[in-house]
Amino acid sequence: MKAVVGFLTLLMVFAFSISANADGKDKIKSYFSKTAIKVNTTELASEKREILNESFQNMLNVIEKVQNSGLINNEDQAGIDHFKAALQEKQDELNGTNGFERVPDAQLNAFSNYMVQDMEQASITISLLALVVIAILLVVFVF
Amino acid sequence: MRMLNPHNHLVWSTRYAILFVSIGYAMLTVFLSSCSADLTVHREKRLAKLSSFDTKYSIIFLIHGDNNYLYHDSSGNSYRANEEALAAARRVAEENSQAEVFIFHQKPASNFLFFFPIKDGEYFYYRNGMLIENDSYWRNQEQANIDFEIDLYDQLRLINHSNLIRMFVYLGHEIPEIDGVGYDLSYPDRTFTVDNIAHGLKNFTSDSAKFDLLILSTCYGGTPYTIGKLGAFTNTIIASPENLHLSYFDLSALERLDMTLMDGDVPAFAIKVAQQSFDKLTSDLQTEVSVAVYDIKSVQKYLNSVNNEYNNKLIRLKDKTQSSLAAMERCDCADVPAYQRSTISEGVEVFYRAARFGRLKNKESHSGWECWK
Secondary structure, X not given: OHHHHHHHHHHHHXXXXXXXXXXXXXXXXXXXXXXXXHHHOOOXXXXXXXXXXXXXXXXXXXXXXXXXXXXXXXXXXXHHHHHHHHHHXXXXXHHOOOOOOOOOHHHHHHHHHHHHHHHHHOOOOOOHHHHHHHHHHXXXXXX | OOOXXXXXXXXXXXXHHHHHHHHHHHHHHHHHHHHOOOHHHHHHHHHHOOOHHHOOEEEEEEEEOOOOOEEEOOOOOEEXXXXXXXXXXXXXXXXXXXXXXXXXXXXXXXXXXXXXXXXXXXXXXXXXXXXXXXXXXXXXXXOOOOXXXXXXXXXXXXXXXXXXXXXXXXXXXXXXXXXXXXXXXXXXXXXXXXXXXXXHHHHHOOOOOOEEEEEEEXXXXXXXXXXXXXXXXXXXXXXXXXXXXXXXXXXXXXXXXXXXXXXXXXXXXHHHHHHHHHHHHHHHOOOOEEEXXXXXXXXXXXXXXXXXXXXXXXXXXXXXXXXXXXHOOEEEHHHXXXXXXXXXXXXXXXXXXXXXXXXXXXXXXXXXXXXXX
16 A cells, blocks of 8 residues: 555656646746836836845845755756846846946836846746745745 | 454555556546547548648648746736747638648646646647647657657648748747757656757658748747758748747738738748847847848858857867756857858848847847857
8 A cells, every 4th residue: 555655646746846847937937027017016216126126135035045955956056046147137237236337217117027028038947946945935935 | 343454454455546546547548539539531521622722831830838938928917938829820820721731739748637647749730721630649758859740740741742832930948959958848858959850850851842931939049050950951041049038929921821922932021020020029028139031042151161160169068067058158159259250141131139128238230140158
């Protein structure tokens, strides 16, 4: 009986892992889309900027937690570093740091859409485990 | 009260479990097989109503949907790129009264009631606007090839292809030039590369002339290696040298080929499709938009001159993992001295607009060729 239960459990884990991978990436994309909606429906430029900054910072914090969790292998570190660098660059541009021109107030809506589209077309090469952890942390700490 | 022997209890529980699963599986198999109609008879009946003399165009759509294809519009509505692509391909098939259209949709693997695998591919075959056949199929789970699609194409296609204008449209993520592990989410160990798609194109064109037009609706399609490899099987290619958003190229120009391709001038038609795609993408996106049309004969000089350099670069990258490759920077070949040639713009028509934000927002033009830095 144990063997049957073990076999069935393995099958369920396999079935779950495929959807978890897709869901992890979906979660990240939806996170940025929700940020853009908030920005687009906010009147004041200072508030728009704050929403964007907070959104980048939350995601960067989650990634930091994942990197420090000890669950991530070297291969994942490269993928996560790449993802993190892309986010950091966008935050730098938003605030006009690290050689970027600051995004003008009038262009913050367009910038938030750019952020969504750029993250959607970026290749997120992070393993299943890392994606699941990011998705869980996003739910726990951000949503 | 009768004492139960724990060992007997275990044996009987196991037997019941196996019996239950077996009966369930048998019932499901009977149920599923009873659903499949005799496709050949239906196909013959439908084809009998049509004359092959009315068919002038042949289009194959290969839609990759086995990975993450979610995207959002600016209102937050979410879409699956592969499903949108399927709807667009079906519109093309239904609106063309003079075309045979094959649509292959490669879907993620899934299970019915967790344990019973469901077929992970679906095909549609239209002729002259009429749906002749639609069924599910098993994709090859071990080898990264499109053999099933090719077999089906050989069974159904019109016998005489010599007078048809032929097109192949691929919609999906960037097709890797090397490595290719993880292209399919359902089969993470399987690899899929440009070489695999080239092998597929070779078989699709085995007994007739090249394709007239290949539309590569993916990121980073316009590289010397990809265009060189796939150019062996087509006269013209439309591709994006840079990132291409999942909303893909606009295929509406393919919907009424009797009007948009009335004169049979495929290169001019390709420019029209590229222009239309560019206009649509630039109106919707803040990210970089690049759509290029490659006249395969005319780009040979440039390809031959950079072939060695580019292939050597790929050899040097061969040991890199997918994550490291994704992190590596790519750029316009015109910005890398090793790929700068006077022939770089020969045979390429480029529609380009830089991203509205980011480091390259002031870039004014693109050569149409993308290289590894």
